[in-house]
Amino acid sequence: MRGWYHSWRAALRIARRDAWRSKGRSFLVLAMIALPIVGVSAADVTVRTSQLSVSDKLDRSIGAADARLKDDGYGGAAILQNPEGDNSITAEDFDDQPYPDGKADLDAALPPGARVLKDATGSAKVRTAHGSLHVELRELTATDPMAEGMLTKLDGRFPDRDDEVAVTSHFLAESGLSLGSKLTFRGLDRPYLITGVYELPGALDTSQVNALPGAVSKPLDTALAAGGLSGTGTSATYLVTVPGGFTWNMVEHANTKGVAVQSRAVLLDPPARSEVKMFQHPDYVDYGSSSEAGTALLASLATVVGLAMLEICLLAGPAFAVGARRSRRQLGLVGANGGDRRHIRSIVLAGGLVIGAAAAVVGTVLGVALTFALRPWLEDWLGQRFGGFDLRPLELLAIALVAVVTGLLAAIVPAVTASRQTVLASLTGRRGVRRASRVLPVIGLVAVVLGAAIALYGSVVSDQFVIVAGGSALAELGVVALTPALVGLFGRAGRWLPLSPRLALRDAVRNRGRTAPAVAAVLAAVAGTVAVATYQVSDEAQQRAAYDAQLPHGAVSALLAEGDGREAGALRDAVRKDLPVDVTADVGRITVGRAGCGMYSDAEGCGYAEVVVPKANECPLWKIGPDGSTASDAMAPAERRRLARDWRCASRSGGVTDTGLVVGDAALLKVLKIDDPAAERALAAGKAVSFYRPNVDEREQISIRQVTDRKAAEEASRAEKPAPGTVVALPAYQAPAGTESYGLDGIVPPAAAKAAGLATAPIGAYYSTDTMPSSPQRQKLDQDVDQIGAEVMLHVEEGFTGEKSIVLLALTVFAGLITIGAAGIATGLAQADAEGDLKTLAAVGAPPRVRRTLSGFQCGVVALMGVVLGSAAGLLPGVGLRFTERRSEEQWYQQLLDQGGTADAPFVPVVIPWQTLAALLVLVPLGAALLAALVTRSRGALARREAD
Incomplete structure (x- = not known):
């Protein structure tokens, strides 16, 4: 025991001195081992820090309160909820009857001694330095202790008067305003003073305005209603503090009043699944959670970290072999002075242990420092703040031990090789000649084929990603x-x-x-x-x-949501003035009834139009029998699968008009980037262009029913009969299958509508742009649109934005x-x-x-x-x-x-x-x-x- 201790002590001293003497080579080997440790430790600390604990999530959601209560929208009917409070079902079965018409009794849901703080959110438009901007309106007394942690103050103070507001930093960046500026809401003349700047820790890219309860929503809703405009749409939830916390029994009592609860006590100490009545209800279906994200995470983590460890082992071996060859004269002197092979192996292994330990310390420290330095950039990139700086000592220790063990293991082969050299070969520096192994390539080829076959089986036959990862790893080793x-x-x-x-x-x-x-x-x-x-x-x-893009990238649609279209000209002028418009395509809709009827208007004398789908084009899956059941209920699975691929059963999204058709010309094809010369010729010839094949019958016509009596139409619908009205047929051209029409079922040229005796009204226009409209340009347009005084559906297609x-x-x-x-x-x-x-x-x-x-x-x-x-x-x-x-x-x-x-x-x-x-x-x-x-x-x- 004494000899073993002294030999290793001497070996460690020799290794330490040799490493210090050959600083360049030692640094190279240390960097090689430490580099993956930096990456692994940085990734570990970054992921752990970004993962919020339950307590952190509650602080951002309910602040310092014990619970958040909300009306779950079932008309006050009793509900059953999950412990998280984000999913609920009614306790009773309402399949054959409507939900109660009322509201949940929030007062009855409160336990004795509870203190309540209202938190209301809605939306509004505000005047900015560039024009007008749509923002989220939040009315919450942010200075109340219960709200602590929900909003992070950056500068100034939160409002304490009705004519003051605080805004998020993202809003200031978008609006061009600053702390101390006056803020005006659309529809209100009274200004509000910006007294503070804050951020939402979980949504840094949100434009939000905070005010005291009722300071903005009440006068703004009154003013907008007087002008015939929609209000802020404010909905309220309530923060509650209760002595002793909001227990699960209190949650179940609140559920009987139709109130859903997010409770701190319940989330920190959730009840057993058997105690949750929602999970035992026969109507509850546990759809589970998608495993795709978890699969991607585990597979990526296993692949990258596993290959990183393989990289250390592969590179560390030759690194120490190079070091051993550089020190061969020293090792030869050890043998010449009586050292045996065991001592030489100990010296080389000690070198791996010394450098591995140094790499573990350096790599772990640099990894933690790297995460700390990059944290602000990562938070801004993700759009949310991390929780506390989360260091897991056991995980970091395990990562550091990997470096030590890897350094030791990587030195084994060079240690054995160095110990087998004769003293004469070590002192003269002769390496000798070794033939390459002929067995290793054969083993590698077999491993590649077998690993690829296993990975192929896992991806094609099985749905277990572990098999894919295992086969890939085996093939990787074969390539090595x-x-x-x-x-x-x-x-x-x-x-x-x-x-x-x-x-x-x-x-x-x-x-x-x-x-x-x-x-x-x-x-x-x-x-x-x-x-x-x-x-x-x-x-x-x-x-x-x-x-699902609504338009081609960079295109704009500005459509009137209601009215008879008299504001369409002013809307077109505003868009062309404020945005870099290239092509303008005016569109209209088919109207029925007296002049001045708006879209979806049920006023006296106002009807509607609908496309009549030919009987031969109706989807068999959707046919309803006398007993109210659909035809698909009686079909075999093979028949359902066949019909689901039938063109008659093609799904479609809702259009911008009641018929799905718009009145327009060939300019609309250019804006939608539909390159179809036949469609252009059809429009020029007075034919409608259809993008939805079931609308066109065998005679290549689209039939439009004009319904003037809405009450008669409702009675016919209840009797499952066609609505009474006049049917007009338009000649049509069916565009090729797969044509992207961005939600439009078809285009009717004005000449065709006039020839068929159909009345039309403008609803707006589509526009193509030279460049993507900037935020200031869009704010200026919003301001000009507000001055028109009509409800406008404005959309600028910015394209797909990937998740981070x-x-x-x-x-x-x-x-x-x-x-x-x-x-x-x-x-x-x-x-x-x-x-x-x-x-x-x-x-x-x-x-x-x-x-x-x-x-x-x-x-x-x-x-x-x-x-x-x-x-x-x-x-x-x-x-x-x-x-x-x-x-x-x-x-x-x-x-x-x-x-x-x-x-x-x-x-x-x-x-x-x-x-x-x-x-x-x-x-x-x-x-x-x-x-x-x-x-x-x-x-x-x-x-x-x-x-x-």
Whole structure:
């Protein structure tokens, strides 16, 4: 025991002194081990800090109150709720009868001794420095202790008078106003003084105005009602404090009054599932939560972190081997002075332990510091504040231990190799010649094929992402095992290269024991980056495809929500004046009844128009039988699936008019970017253009029924009969299937409507723009629209905006950091090990620039080989995961069809991240080569000839 202790103590001292003496090489190895630790620890702290605890969420939701109460909208009927208070059902069955017409009794729901604070939210328009801006109106006494934590004050103070308001910092940035400015609401002449600036911790990008209860909503609703405009739409909830907290029994009592409760005590200590009556109700259906996000997180985390650890092991081994070779004379002296193989192994292993421990400390500290430094930027990027700086000591300790253990394990092979060398070989520096293994490539090829087959099975047959991850990992290890053979294949390209890159490539092939692990390390890091990028780009493509754009990107629609269209001209002039309009397409609607009837008006003498769907075009799934049941109830699942794909059962969104048709010309096709010459010719010839195939009959006509008697139409509807009215047929052209019409069922040219005797009225226009309208331009337009005095539906299509995920961001940055770092460090080791070759070049008269270019190409060659192989290997887990999700969604889709439902077929694309691959293939090798060339001295230092 005593000898073991002293031998290891001596080995640690030798290793520490050797590391300190060879600072450059030690720093290189330390950086190699510490780099992934920086990424892992930073990702861990970032994710943990961004995840709010239940207490933090409650502070932002209910402040310092014990509960938040709200009328759940069931007319005061008793309800059953879940512990979170965000889901409820009625306690009674109202399937055959309407809900009660009333409100929940909030006073009766309050326990004795409760104190209440009203929190009301609505919307309003305010005057800004640029024009008019739509904001969220919140009436809450923010200075009340119960509201503490819900709004974070940044400057000034919260209002304490009825003529004062506070605003969010995002509102100030949008409006151009500042603290101390006067704020005016549309419809009110009285100004409000901005006394404070605050932010919503969970929604930093919200434009909100805070006022005292009733200070804005009451006078504003009165003024807007007098002008015939809609009010603020304010809805109220109530913050409550109760001595002893709001218990589950109190929640159940409030539920009997139709009141839903979000309780601090219940959320911090939720009741058992058996005690929640909602979960036991027969009408309750637990749809569960989507596992896609969790699957993506776990798969990405397992892939990137697993490959990062593989990168450490792969690169650490040759790093210590290089160190052992650089210290071979010292190790030979140990053997010459009586040291046996055990002592030599201890010295090399101690080097791994020392550097691993140092890397653990440095990496963990830098990771925590990196998260702390980037926290403000991450919060602004996500649009929400994190909770407290969450350090998990056990998790950070486990990450640090990984560095120590990895450093120790990585030194095992170099330690064994160094101990087997004879004393003479160690003192003379002769490396000897070793043949490459012929078994390893065969094992690697088998592992690649088997791993790919397992991943394919997991993605096509099974829906378990663990199988995909396991197969991908096995295939990854197979590629690593194949790396020495693949490096040899790369070497055959040297005959076509100039001198310096040819020397670099041949050096890499000749020293495969050093090159192969370095290439494999870069391979593992790049594979992690590509895997994350593949999933992220594919998922964004899926979300982009699911996004329902109302117009082409940058286009604008300004339509009158009601009235007879007399304000359409003024609206058109305002849009053309304030926005960068290119093409204007005026549109109208078909009217029925006396002049002046607005859309959906039920005034005396006002009717409506509807499109008559031909009997042959009616969807069989939607036909209703005498007993009120649908035809799909009696169909077999196979028949439902077939009809769900029938064009007659195609779903559609609601249009901008009651018929889904608009009156317009070919300019509308240009604005909607519909390139169909046949449609333009049809409009010019007085034919309607249909985008919804069921509307067109076999005679290529659209039939429109004009209903003048609304009461008779309602009676006919109850009797399941067609509404009485005059039917007019219009000649029509059916646009090709798949034409994107942005919610319009068809276009009727004015000449066709006039020829058919249909009355029309303008409703506004569609516009294409030269550039995307800016926020000041839109605010100016809102102000001009307000002056028109009509309700206007204004939409500017900004396009799809992807969701921001802190987890995927952390993993992507982490994987990219490892990729760049591994490439640089691996090639740095190659340069260190090839120092003798560089001195030989200088000795035979090679110019100084050859030393720089050779070093640069050595780095570039290693990086390029690793990036090429890693890009191919990283696609497997990313593609496999997407296939797994595709199969899961297709199963859900088939179940929906079997039940008689209709929906679009799932679209789960697999998108190759070409931009990421291009950046990796070009920037990483080029950057590594240039960096190595820049840091390499043109002339090497003179060295003493080693003794033979």
